[in-house]
Amino acid sequence: SVEKDFYGRKIMITAGPTIEAIDPVRFITNHSSGKMGYAIAEAASKRGASVTLISGPTNLSPPSDVKLVSTSSTLDMYEAVMEHYGEQDIIIKSAAVADYRPNSTVDKKIKKQEGDLTLTLVRNPDILYELGKIKDNKVLVGFAAETDNIIEYAKEKITKKNLDLIVANDITQEGAGFGVDTNIVYLIDSGNNIKKIDKSNKTDIAHQILDKIKECL
Ligand code: PMT
Numbered sequence: 001s002v003e004k005d006f007y008g009r010k011i012m013i014t015a016g017p018t019i020e021a022i023d024p025v026r027f028i029t030n031h032s033s034g035k036m037g038y039a040i041a042e043a044a045s046k047r048g049a050s051v052t053l054i055s056g057p058t059n060l061s062p063p064s065d066v067k068l069v070s071t072s073s074t075l076d077m078y079e080a081v082m083e084h085y086g087e088q089d090i091i092i093k094s095a096a097v098a099d100y101r102p103n104s105t106v107d108k109k110i111k112k113q114e115g116d117l118t119l120t121l122v123r124n125p126d127i128l129y130e131l132g133k134i135k136d137n138k139v140l141v142g143f144a145a146e147t148d149n150i151i152e153y154a155k156e157k158i159t160k161k162n163l164d165l166i167v168a169n170d171i172t173q174e175g176a177g178f179g180v181d182t183n184i185v186y187l188i189d190s191g192n193n194i195k196k197i198d199k200s201n202k203t204d205i206a207h208q209i210l211d212k213i214k215e216c217l
Pocket of ligand 1 (some may be wrong): 036098099124125179
């Protein structure tokens, strides 16, 4: 049996992709499967935390004993996160959030026309950045999906988004990042301590992230 070392703690975890509608039949999204975030939700719940899982569309079943809030677009996820933020002790943002959305979604299917079609994308809010601005006594954990300069870019995100910890993954490595059951990550805290976790399944990674968060409490 697992030690209930998070008993009495409230944790909010975001997982999966966001999807941005272009019209009623088309959308923009990314490759997040939700596996990383769901693994953290399950691990935290097993360790006694009360877990709110804010999830974009995935094919996964939510772990039992977790409060699931389903969202679709970045603006939806933003609203759900803000609604549940106040009561949390720890927030972990593993969702892959779209930075841009089509500037207007039309309610009728876009018809094929002569020539090319140009889509204009506008900036979405950065949910994690907004949380960093209002953070009080909470532990705020971000993820960083990088293809190069992993540690340097992740460190920049710690400062810019006022994080306590960042989980950086190199999404170009085999067995890391989107879709797969394993990951390879660096845990970097606000004191610039770096711990590398070699390729492990996402459940093991989840437990190690929680172990590191315990040090921040
Ligand atoms: O779901 P899986 O298939 O298991 O894949 C896992 C994963 C690769 C999605 C996960 O490990 C991961 O890296 N998640 C973060 C992906 C991401 O959007 O990274 P980023 O470097 O673009 O964003 C940095 C942080 O800011 C993230 O915590 C992100 O949730 C947050 N963010 C980003 C943009 C935005 N508009 N709002 C945000 O809150």
